[in-house]
Amino acid sequence: MLFQPAVIALLLASLVSLAMLLAASPFALEVIRHWDIHSGSERQLALERRTYLFSTLLGFVFATQLVSLLLFVFNADKMAVMFVGAMCAVGTLNVNPFGFPALIAQIVVFFLAAAWLVVNHADNRAEDYPLVRVKYMLLLAMLPFLLAAFVLQLEFFLNLKANVITSCCGSLFSEDKQSLAGDAAAMSPRQAMALFYGALALAVSSASAYAWKRRGGYLVALSSAIAFVAALVGILSFVSLYIYETPHHHCPFCILKPEYDYQGYWLYLPLFAATAAGLGIGALQPFARVASLAQIVPGTGRRLAWIAAGGFALFALVASFMMWRSNLILLEG
Amino acid sequence: MKTWIEKQKALIDFTLASLARRKIKNLGLLLVYTLIVFLLASVMLFTHALSKEAGKVLENSPEVIVQRLVAGRHDLIPPDYLERIGRIRGVQKIEGRLWGYYYDGVLKANYTFMVPQPDALMAVESGKIAIGATMARMRGLVPGNTISFRSYSGKLFSFEVSSVLPNKSELVSADLVLLSEADFRAFFDYPPDHYTDIVLSVANPLEVRNIATKLSTLLPDSRPILREEVLRTYESIFNWREGIVLVLLSGAILAFAIFAWEKASGLSAEEKREIGILKAIGWETGDVIKMKFWEGALVSLAAFLLGYIAAYLHVFRFSSLLFEPVLKGWAVLYPRFELTPEVDGFQVATLFLFTVFPYAVATIVPIWRAAITDPDAVMRG
Numbered sequence: 001m002l003f004q005p006a007v008i009a010l011l012l013a014s015l016v017s018l019a020m021l022l023a024a025s026p027f028a029l030e031v032i033r034h035w036d037i038h039s040g041s042e043r044q045l046a047l048e049r050r051t052y053l054f055s056t057l058l059g060f061v062f063a064t065q066l067v068s069l070l071l072f073v074f075n076a077d078k079m080a081v082m083f084v085g086a087m088c089a090v091g092t093l094n095v096n097p098f099g100f101p102a103l104i105a106q107i108v109v110f111f112l113a114a115a116w117l118v119v120n121h122a123d124n125r126a127e128d129y130p131l132v133r134v135k136y137m138l139l140l141a142m143l144p145f146l147l148a149a150f151v152l153q154l155e156f157f158l159n160l161k162a163n164v165i166t167s168c169c170g171s172l173f174s175e176d177k178q179s180l181a182g183d184a185a186a187m188s189p190r191q192a193m194a195l196f197y198g199a200l201a202l203a204v205s206s207a208s209a210y211a212w213k214r215r216g217g218y219l220v221a222l223s224s225a226i227a228f229v230a231a232l233v234g235i236l237s238f239v240s241l242y243i244y245e246t247p248h249h250h251c252p253f254c255i256l257k258p259e260y261d262y263q264g265y266w267l268y269l270p271l272f273a274a275t276a277a278g279l280g281i282g283a284l285q286p287f288a289r290v291a292s293l294a295q296i297v298p299g300t301g302r303r304l305a306w307i308a309a310g311g312f313a314l315f316a317l318v319a320s321f322m323m324w325r326s327n328l329i330l331l332e333g
Numbered sequence: 334m335k336t337w338i339e340k341q342k343a344l345i346d347f348t349l350a351s352l353a354r355r356k357i358k359n360l361g362l363l364l365v366y367t368l369i370v371f372l373l374a375s376v377m378l379f380t381h382a383l384s385k386e387a388g389k390v391l392e393n394s395p396e397v398i399v400q401r402l403v404a405g406r407h408d409l410i411p412p413d414y415l416e417r418i419g420r421i422r423g424v425q426k427i428e429g430r431l432w433g434y435y436y437d438g439v440l441k442a443n444y445t446f447m448v449p450q451p452d453a454l455m456a457v458e459s460g461k462i463a464i465g466a467t468m469a470r471m472r473g474l475v476p477g478n479t480i481s482f483r484s485y486s487g488k489l490f491s492f493e494v495s496s497v498l499p500n501k502s503e504l505v506s507a508d509l510v511l512l513s514e515a516d517f518r519a520f521f522d523y524p525p526d527h528y529t530d531i532v533l534s535v536a537n538p539l540e541v542r543n544i545a546t547k548l549s550t551l552l553p554d555s556r557p558i559l560r561e562e563v564l565r566t567y568e569s570i571f572n573w574r575e576g577i578v579l580v581l582l583s584g585a586i587l588a589f590a591i592f593a594w595e596k597a598s599g600l601s602a603e604e605k606r607e608i609g610i611l612k613a614i615g616w617e618t619g620d621v622i623k624m625k626f627w628e629g630a631l632v633s634l635a636a637f638l639l640g641y642i643a644a645y646l647h648v649f650r651f652s653s654l655l656f657e658p659v660l661k662g663w664a665v666l667y668p669r670f671e672l673t674p675e676v677d678g679f680q681v682a683t684l685f686l687f688t689v690f691p692y693a694v695a696t697i698v699p700i701w702r703a704a705i706t707d708p709d710a711v712m713r714g
Contacts, residue, residue: 003576005377006679009686016694049705052618056697064690067682074679081568084542084561124619 006075007157013068014150017061021143024057028136035132051132054139055120061146062113069106072153073253076103079160089253098156105149110272111279112142118280119287122300126292134287189238189330196234200316203227207278207309214298220305221282227312228275231319235267239319242326266318274311277304341627344620348627351607362596363636369589370640370688371647376578377680378648379656382672384571389673390505391564395532396541398558399548412526414552418533421547423540429528431517435482435510440471446521448514459513461495467507467668469497484520492516507668578656579687586687590695597699608703609711621704629696633689641684649674 002008031047076089076099086092093099116138123131187195203223210220235252243255243263255264281304288297352359399418401408415429432447449455457463464474474480474494481491498506517523535541545557600608608621647653649672 003580004572005575005579005687006683008576008579009683009690013686013690016690020694020697049618052622052704053698053701056622056701060693060697067686071679071682071686074682078679082565084565 096159102152114276115283192237199230211305217285224278242323270311270314277307366636367640374644380575396535397533399531410528426534462492463511465506465509503668590691594695597696613708625700
């Protein structure tokens with residue numbers, strides 16, 4: 001099903017992003033091989049100029065990923081009408097085995113690009129650009145992910161045939177299914193809540209600790225990643241139930257819809273921002289000992305730590321507020 | 334944060350002044366850009382509004398329509414079918430429908446003759462008909478007039494027009510003729526107790542598919558058509574048409590991207606000098622890129638808004654003069670209808686990826702080239 005406006009737009013966006021990075025990779029190789037900040041040669045000058053192009057390109061790819069991630073979910077939701085049994089985005093993504101992997105790949109590319117931009121930011125602020133080689137190696141390392149995201153998306157859309165019977169969100173997340181998503185939904189609310197608040201509390205406290213004491217950067221990244229997963233599990237297993245006020249609708253996408261007053265954005269925006277910031281702190285840690293970055297990493301890291309702590313705290317507050325306001329009673333007493 | 338905002342404000346200020354200094358060049362770009370947005374947005378708004386309209390029409394149609402097939406062709410429903418279906422649990426209401434087509438040699442068009450359902454608002458007495466607004470217009474009929482049709486058996490029947498159906502329903506009632514059951518059976522020589530098809534109302538939407546399955550086992554020669562299937566088909570067809578038009582227009586988008594690339598890379602001597610001077614007085618490459626970014630953002634925003642508003646007016650105020658023949662389909666008795674204005678965030682995001690994205694891609698490299706200009710190389714000339 002390629003002749004759908006949004007599908008064309010999405011494929012165009014990821015193909016162009018991929019093509020730009022591919023076209024840039026020979027130059028990246030050149031930078032890795034010949035970069036020498038102390039040289040005044042013409043080649044070094046040309047390489048230095050080229051680095052501006054790369055950071056602009058990556059920033060652009062990052063922004064594109066953000067827009068297309070949103071569009072991908074929306075599109076899946078819109079297309080649900082065309083598949084028997086699909087009632088929202090989950091149904092569409094489930095029409096063939098490529099749907100959810102494509103979504104996950106896009107999220108991964110988004111976080112990788114965010115981490116790269118953090119490293120890039122720190123590097124640009126240092127006098128001698130100490131991380132140029134590392135940056136361009138990381139850039140090349142990102143290519144396979146981008147390629148995978150594009151291929152998965154293409155496969156997903158190519159294999160979409162209207163009318164294939166798919167399970168709607170009600171049956172995918174029904175309690176007896178043995179898939180990962182099914183497990184998350186089947187987790188008892190009490191357990192899921194403990195995990196949810198525990199992971200968020202850990203993430204907030206480790207990020208605040210880093211902001212104060214500038215220690216434990218890797219812990220922040222790890223706890224952010226855990227909190228991201230725990231938050232998604234939490235949304236699946238109980239937050240969504242409180243929002244929909246029904247005990248069996250576990251869909252994580254419907255909360256983005258106008259029927260539920262776009263409440264999902266209040267959850268997902270802080271969550272994604274906080275996770276990106278938390279992972280960014282982790283990405284900076286290996287370079288904390290580089291002499292010219294000694295001042296910069298803690299400063300940038302601190303700002304990111306505040307974003308992460310604030311984002312996760314806001315997410316927890318918003319989720320709790322939604323549960324408090326809801327008429328659904330999941331846990332008694 | 335505050336200094337950052339101040340810096341961006343100053344940059345925007347500078348960019349606006351610099352854009353204003355090259356009015357002709359930038360207006361040309363803005364015009365072409367707006368035109369592209371206008372074209373694409375018109376297609377999107379129009380197809381979207383049409384499919385919405387189709388959805389609204391179907392909202393009140395029955396959940397299931399049952400037809401009988403004989404040798405793969407649509408056939409009449411025999412008398413005992415209604416009774417047999419009546420036993421399926423979950424079916425709220427079951428009714429046989431009577432309708433057919435009649436070719437009118439005067440207009441060279443087909444009318445749909447139909448008997449209104451017993452509980453419908455529009456009841457028609459024997460000897461009278463209610464007709465659709467388009468047909469009334471084309472044949473010049475008003476309530477009280479009499480019209481004669483020669484039936485397929487050769488007999489002439491005269492009917493008095495009792496009312497013209499309201500304009501609001503024109504999309505579905507353009508060629509509709511409502512008449513009483515007795516008149517219908519007499520006019521078409523319909524066998525007694527036979528029906529054209531059967532409609533079922535099902536209260537629980539989750540039950541619809543089960544009932545359809547039961548129907549096909551109970552009456553193997555029947556073909557249940559579900560409302561959701563019809564909706565699904567409409568949705569895919571409209572999306573497909575929109576996609577095809579967009580693919581056809583992709584040539585235009587490509588041309589626009591090349592145009593934008595040319596505009597961005599063909600810097601005049603004056604612009605080059607400007608960048609050279611900026612760098613000489615202390616601007617960094619990054620600052621020049623930021624300025625150019627704001628330039629692109631401002632032009633894109635202006636073009637997007639202008640193009641979108643123009644497309645909105647074109648579709649909803651001037652009934653899409655340009656695309657009507659391609660997207661709307663064609664018929665002798667074509668209904669006149671107004672589309673309901675509808676703006677959708679999803680659509681705007683798609684349009685954004687179709688227009689602003691190519692523009693941004695096309696201008697990244699030229700912007701970078703401009704930004705790395707050496708001040709001395711330019712000023713030496």
